[in-house]
Amino acid sequence: MPEKYWNSMETAPLHEIRALQSLRLSQTVRHAYNNISFYKKKFDEMGLTPDDIQSIDDLHKLPFTYKQDLRDNYPYGLFAVPQDQIVRIHASSGTTGKQTVVGYTANDLVTWSDCCARALTAAGGDSSDYVHVSYGYGLFTGGMGLHYGAERIKATVIPASVGNTQRQIQVIRDFGSSLICCTPSYAIVLGETMRDMGISTSELKLKAGIFGAEPWTEEMRHKIESLLNIKAYDIYGLSEVMGPGVSFECSEQTGMHVNEDHFIPEIINPETGEVLPDGEQGELVFTAITKEALPLLRYRTRDIASLSRKKCSCGRTLIKMTKPAGRTDDMLIIRGVNVFPSQIESVLLNLGMAPHYQLIIDRVNNLDVMEVLVEMNQDMEFDAVRLVEKTEARIKAAIDSTLGISAKVHLVSPKTIERSEGKSKRVVDKRKLHD
Amino acid sequence: MTIKQLSIFVENKSGRLSEITEILHKNNIDIRALSIADTTNFGILRIIVDNPDKAQDVLKDAGFTVSLTNVIAIGVDDQPGGLSKIMKYLSDKDIGVEYMYAFVSKEDNSAYVIIRVEDNAKALEVLQNNHVPILTAAKIYEM
Numbered sequence: 001m002p003e004k005y006w007n008s009m010e011t012a013p014l015h016e017i018r019a020l021q022s023l024r025l026s027q028t029v030r031h032a033y034n035n036i037s038f039y040k041k042k043f044d045e046m047g048l049t050p051d052d053i054q055s056i057d058d059l060h061k062l063p064f065t066y067k068q069d070l071r072d073n074y075p076y077g078l079f080a081v082p083q084d085q086i087v088r089i090h091a092s093s094g095t096t097g098k099q100t101v102v103g104y105t106a107n108d109l110v111t112w113s114d115c116c117a118r119a120l121t122a123a124g125g126d127s128s129d130y131v132h133v134s135y136g137y138g139l140f141t142g143g144m145g146l147h148y149g150a151e152r153i154k155a156t157v158i159p160a161s162v163g164n165t166q167r168q169i170q171v172i173r174d175f176g177s178s179l180i181c182c183t184p185s186y187a188i189v190l191g192e193t194m195r196d197m198g199i200s201t202s203e204l205k206l207k208a209g210i211f212g213a214e215p216w217t218e219e220m221r222h223k224i225e226s227l228l229n230i231k232a233y234d235i236y237g238l239s240e241v242m243g244p245g246v247s248f249e250c251s252e253q254t255g256m257h258v259n260e261d262h263f264i265p266e267i268i269n270p271e272t273g274e275v276l277p278d279g280e281q282g283e284l285v286f287t288a289i290t291k292e293a294l295p296l297l298r299y300r301t302r303d304i305a306s307l308s309r310k311k312c313s314c315g316r317t318l319i320k321m322t323k324p325a326g327r328t329d330d331m332l333i334i335r336g337v338n339v340f341p342s343q344i345e346s347v348l349l350n351l352g353m354a355p356h357y358q359l360i361i362d363r364v365n366n367l368d369v370m371e372v373l374v375e376m377n378q379d380m381e382f383d384a385v386r387l388v389e390k391t392e393a394r395i396k397a398a399i400d401s402t403l404g405i406s407a408k409v410h411l412v413s414p415k416t417i418e419r420s421e422g423k424s425k426r427v428v429d430k431r432k433l434h435d
Numbered sequence: 436m437t438i439k440q441l442s443i444f445v446e447n448k449s450g451r452l453s454e455i456t457e458i459l460h461k462n463n464i465d466i467r468a469l470s471i472a473d474t475t476n477f478g479i480l481r482i483i484v485d486n487p488d489k490a491q492d493v494l495k496d497a498g499f500t501v502s503l504t505n506v507i508a509i510g511v512d513d514q515p516g517g518l519s520k521i522m523k524y525l526s527d528k529d530i531g532v533e534y535m536y537a538f539v540s541k542e543d544n545s546a547y548v549i550i551r552v553e554d555n556a557k558a559l560e561v562l563q564n565n566h567v568p569i570l571t572a573a574k575i576y577e578m
Binding site: 376378380381382383384385386388410411412413414415416 | 440442444446472474476477479481495498499500502504533534551
């Protein structure tokens with residue numbers, strides 16, 4: 001089957017992409033300087049003027065924007081257009097402090113829908129599809145982003161939102177959902193519940209899924225693909241930059257193409273701010289170059305990834321980013337060792353277990369201790385204490401050798417680890433309570 | 436010749452056992468025998484009931500982790516040395532007992548023991564060769 005694209009920008013020659021980026025960057029910088037006092041002040045302090053930014057080669061001259069800047073200007077302080085042009089507000093869940101509020105003009109929504117339309121097209125979607133959106137609808141960008149993208153490709157949207165898993169499965173079966181969009185951890189829940197309900201994937205029309213909003217591993221992809229008998233595509237985004245669809249995966253499944261006609265990616269050293277060459281891992285930074293309402297310059301995502309211009313078999317020329325290895329602020333330092341929760345996920349999936357876990361970090365007598373709670377599988381043998389302890393020891397050995405630090409492992413009953421909006425609560429860091 | 440035992444994984448939280456027994460009561464399920472293994476972090480409740488499949492369904496529906504294990508129920512002479520004799524038959528053949536628990540039938544006042552071994556077929560053969568009475572599933576569910 002020949003690869004399908006949503007529009008010609010996806011396969012444009014590099015020099016065309018760069019020319020467009022340079023033009024849009026200089027326009028955006030002017031727009032931000034003229035309309036956002038935060039940026040005007042910053043530029044003036046640095047002795048920088050919009051005229052200094054003529055092409056993407058000047059990108060590094062621009063100041064970084066941090067999540068804290070959005071909080072400091074809560075709620076609308078960074079908006080570049082008056083309220084009568086803002087047609088939509090979203091906000092990201094503020095787990096630590098204030099929510100970050102983002103706004104969209106009518107044109108911004110078209111841009112966003114186009115980005116998601118590209119992702120859906122790359123996953124094989126078109127107007128003949130039923131797109132089942134199980135991301136949360138509301139202030140969270142997941143639901144609405146894919147919803148509008150699916151309408152854009154003229155597919156039939158099923159706005160299922162989150163929750164009531166058994167009913168969702170009924171809908172998937174009875175309504176003939178062919179593409180599903182949700183978090184990877186919810187995809188696993190759907191697959192397992194389906195199995196418990198005795199529904200086989202042969203009764204479904206599902207062919208592919210687009211999963212994002214939380215970091216996930218290759219092992220998780222294999223698990224989802226076999227549980228639901230579909231092809232699992234990754235999608236990346238964050239509300240500050242746009243929402244889902246900043247980058248998306250193609251049939252090659254080796255990283256996500258960045259919609260670089262709208263967002264310029266950079267990889268930097270998170271400590272020094274220095275720009276790193278393609279191929280090197282560091283913090284991902286985005287400059288939105290077509291956004292009217294919230295044109296953020298060099299926004300620090302805190303996601304760890306790398307970029308590659310390697311030719312892709314799908315024919316797209318858009319630069320690719322790797323799956324984020326984790327977030328700089330998800331990274332736990334336990335007894336001096338860097339730990340990403342996703343490493344635990346890999347360990348569990350490699351052992352043939354479901355990736356439902358929670359890390360509890362605490363400090364006892366000035367020493368960090370890590371406890372890993374793992375939900376049992378229904379098919380696990382546990383009638384004797386020895387069998388439970390054997391499973392715990394097997395998980396512990398795998399974690400200890402993968403991470404290089406020792407963990408306590410405890411099995412818990414299925415579905416007892418807290419889940420919210422389809423995102424699992426992976427880490428409870430009790431050390432913070434003591435500080 | 437084996438019978439089905441339900442094992443229920445119980446976290447150490449107060450009220451869990453009450454929840455389980457309440458569910459069994461509501462569904463009119465009668466408990467024949469039970470034992471609990473307790474550790475610091477969790478407990479395992481093992482029960483023999485008159486309708487194990489139904490019990491498994493209703494407990495699973497209530498969100499409990501339940502598994503069915505095939506165990507052996509044997510009749511034991513209710514006098515000193517009765518159980519010792521049987522344990523010796525097994526140990527002589529290198530059959531290790533994972534765990535066991537006893538119950539008494541109200542009908543005939545006999546003593547019974549549930550044993551869980553690695554290899555049920557081998558244990559059954561040894562017990563039968565030594566004429567140890569073995570309870571059938573039908574018999575235990577009817578008790």
